[in-house]
Amino acid sequence: MRKGTIFIALGTALLLFGSYQGLFVAPAEQYMGDVQRIMYVHVPTAWNWMLSVLFALWCAVAFLFRNNMKWDSRLEAGLEVSTLLAFLLCCQGSIWARPTWGVWWDWDPRLTTTAVLLFATIGILALRSAVQEPVKRAIWSSVATIIAAVDLPIVYYSVKWWNSLHQQQSTPQTVSSAFHLPLRVNAFGVLFLMIGFIMLRTRIAAARLERELAGPPVRIGEEAGELA
């Protein structure tokens, strides 16, 4: 079994255990009641989304310095997985917002800056699919990723800089110890799942790149001019 598949299996097992703990074992929160259980998937998704953006940033910088195409394959994987996590983050946040804030969406700084980064990564992926030349594609998407990643510290500090609807970051230090186990287990579950996804996606990107660099297939006899 490949490493990526092992990470996915481990992540799935942890997520199943952590979600069971969060849904059926952990107590309901004093004011938010059962709705607070959304935190056990929302917060781990947020932490790992930030890690995936940092990973993509690292790959972009590494490609520009090393000029090695393996970093471009990793960048593509990081961008796609970060888009998935950002999309989930916005969906979970929206579902959380409805019963707690009374609206599905609010143009609060945390939500807005997260949405900006989601659309930025979608844009970079669209750019990648539009550019056929591999080196040009790698350079352009690396530069675009570095520019987009400037938004990440703004997302992180938005709840500290602006007094808005979104609460401060939830960490084991800011929540009751009764909530620690499902929060931590799911955090590692999403982390392992994300690592597995990135590993598999990198292999897909590397295989495509290999085909592109090899050029179009040549029919037997065509090269020698027999068909000319």
Added chain:
Amino acid sequence: MTQGVISGGWQFVWMAYGITATAFIVYGVSLFVRLRGATTP
């Protein structure tokens, strides 16, 4: 809602977990399918 306390809301909890599970499963399956297509000569 009574005195600032949210009661009920399980439908939102299931919705959040359902969307998360569906997205992970669909993306995971798509990766295995795409990987098979990409590595098959």
